[in-house]
Amino acid sequence: MQDGKLRIPDFQRPLNWGDEDRLLFFDSLFRGYPVGTLLLWKQPVAAGRIRLGTLEIDAPQMSDALWVVDGQQRLTTLADGLVAEPGERRQLFADLEDASLIWGRPTDRHAPRFLPLREISDLERLLEWAHSNRVPDELRRRAFDLAKRIREYQLPAYLVEVDDDSVLREIFRRTNTQGKELKLSEVFDALHRKSFAPSPSSLREIGEVLRVEGFGHLEGELILRSLLFVRKLDPAGKIDQVKAADVPEALNQTVAALRRAIIFARGQAGFPHLRLLPYRLALAALALYFDLHPEPGPRSRRLLARWLWRGAINGTHRGDTGILRRTIEAIDHDEEASLQRLLRLTGTRTTEPLELGSFNFRYARSKLQVLALAELVPVDFRTLEPVDIADLCERQASPVAELSSQSAANSPARGLAGRLVHPDLKPTALRDAVRAASEETLLSHGISSAARTALLREDLESFFALREESLGPLVTGFLDRRAEWGDSDRPSISALLEDDGGDDG
Numbered sequence: 001m002q003d004g005k006l007r008i009p010d011f012q013r014p015l016n017w018g019d020e021d022r023l024l025f026f027d028s029l030f031r032g033y034p035v036g037t038l039l040l041w042k043q044p045v046a047a048g049r050i051r052l053g054t055l056e057i058d059a060p061q062m063s064d065a066l067w068v069v070d071g072q073q074r075l076t077t078l079a080d081g082l083v084a085e086p087g088e089r090r091q092l093f094a095d096l097e098d099a100s101l102i103w104g105r106p107t108d109r110h111a112p113r114f115l116p117l118r119e120i121s122d123l124e125r126l127l128e129w130a131h132s133n134r135v136p137d138e139l140r141r142r143a144f145d146l147a148k149r150i151r152e153y154q155l156p157a158y159l160v161e162v163d164d165d166s167v168l169r170e171i172f173r174r175t176n177t178q179g180k181e182l183k184l185s186e187v188f189d190a191l192h193r194k195s196f197a198p199s200p201s202s203l204r205e206i207g208e209v210l211r212v213e214g215f216g217h218l219e220g221e222l223i224l225r226s227l228l229f230v231r232k233l234d235p236a237g238k239i240d241q242v243k244a245a246d247v248p249e250a251l252n253q254t255v256a257a258l259r260r261a262i263i264f265a266r267g268q269a270g271f272p273h274l275r276l277l278p279y280r281l282a283l284a285a286l287a288l289y290f291d292l293h294p295e296p297g298p299r300s301r302r303l304l305a306r307w308l309w310r311g312a313i314n315g316t317h318r319g320d321t322g323i324l325r326r327t328i329e330a331i332d333h334d335e336e337a338s339l340q341r342l343l344r345l346t347g348t349r350t351t352e353p354l355e356l357g358s359f360n361f362r363y364a365r366s367k368l369q370v371l372a373l374a375e376l377v378p379v380d381f382r383t384l385e386p387v388d389i390a391d392l393c394e395r396q397a398s399p400v401a402e403l404s405s406q407s408a409a410n411s412p413a414r415g416l417a418g419r420l421v422h423p424d425l426k427p428t429a430l431r432d433a434v435r436a437a438s439e440e441t442l443l444s445h446g447i448s449s450a451a452r453t454a455l456l457r458e459d460l461e462s463f464f465a466l467r468e469e470s471l472g473p474l475v476t477g478f479l480d481r482r483a484e485w486g487d488s489d490r491p492s493i494s495a496l497l498e499d500d501g502g503d504d505g
Helices: 019-031 072-082 119-121 121-131 139-151 163-175 184-192 201-212 220-230 242-266 281-292 298-314 321-330 335-346 364-376 388-397 427-436 439-443 449-456 460-483 493-499
Strands: 036-047 048-051 057-059 062-070 091-095 101-103 114-116 157-160 401-402 419-421
Touching: 019 091, 019 101, 019 114, 019 139, 036 298, 048 072, 057 072, 062 220, 072 119, 072 427, 091 119, 091 139, 101 401, 119 121, 119 139, 121 242, 121 321, 184 201, 184 220, 201 220, 201 242, 220 242, 220 281, 242 281, 281 298, 281 321, 298 460, 321 335, 364 419, 364 439, 364 460, 401 427, 427 449, 439 449, 449 460
Parallel strands: 036 157
Antiparallel strands: 036 062, 048 057, 091 101, 091 114, 401 419
16 A cells, blocks of 8 residues: 555545444454455556545556555555554554454553554564553454454455546446445456357356246356356456456356256256255356266266255355365366265265254255255145246245244244245135145145144144144155265266276276
8 A cells, every 4th residue: 555556546436434434344354254345447657646545655657556446445444544644533443352443542542452453554563562562461362363364354356457447437337326336247247248249248148048047047146156166266266367368268168057057956956946046156066067077977967966955955055165165176077086076075964854943035944945845746726736936936035925924933833834835825815725625735735634624623833833743854854865865975887997997807
């Protein structure tokens, strides 16, 4: 910052962060929370006096200055908090005893309890502060931990290298319209999309192309992450890892790989719709696998489905950065060895069965429960035709209908027992349909004769309790069959023979 390389363009809006905004920003850095991506424009610039918040610098002429297109508030907050001399004005302090950040003036925030935040920007300066203030060992440890967390925080940035500033102005307009933050996928498309270019020419267009597969709408962020996977780049890194000249090839490579991944996930793996996939980033890993192995053998496809279900059940596919990177490393040009490494990443069977608990379709556990119900091939009470669960995912907020709109917090009705895979109906109408349905239709929804009898006598508590009792083993059995925990994960016979060198003796 002090070298004058960062500049603020004339189309930036005035600063409007208050004390609480700045405090929360530094608190997010300390806790490792994401704070958004900077957008910087690399351009030559003349010498002059520049200002970042209260920090003023006589900056020299540069051929590679960085104009701040998006991130002015964050960068000026960093400059004010860590670099600029505060004088007698209010500044941020770390309360080392309470492990919190607070505002104050130097005259009322005394060492060693209160560490001025700007002291952490340089290790020698922090050592001098701790020595001169005779900071006790425990507070010293906390001070150095705070300094380490903030100094080592990696603030993601995207560097733009185009001559036309109209592109930057358009990006800035979109970023700051109606308070909506520009997504990385939108930045990617804005910078790389070319008019009249062959299809697909953008991440958004890939989403439209793949929608015909009937798997649902793939958002730009998922497609971008898939592109990074397919190119074997850091999935948590900057999007400028993809060079402009490589973008057309990367887009074509990604759409082809995602199409194969979708066909597999929806078909053999048994996930009818993207919204039923517990962790969507697993699709990006599938895309990488199918990019390297467009036509895997039958054994590989079975093991790949096994990996997909196991990671969904035990949370391996959740999207932690470390796991994402290890997943990319695991997949290479060896079709079967890649699968062995992937299966090792998902680990072994969880010791506890999946509890039904309360239901929320946004959570992985609930999606898995819905898939278990879908395996019963539920029937529409009105038409007696099988319910199209993928269609429900397209048309409804959730592919399930509720049997009760009001229930106690600990009632089974709050969980899967209170829901059916069915077009949405009012709870009273749905219960009436259950009362009138045939035994075969009820079994398609996991409703036993005993449960229906309880409903007929208006004993809702017993109805939901009986249904929960029967659904627990049903869900557990379904997931065990899909994950195939007890089966051997060995490679195909041909792969084993190759490993032995083909020696029959």
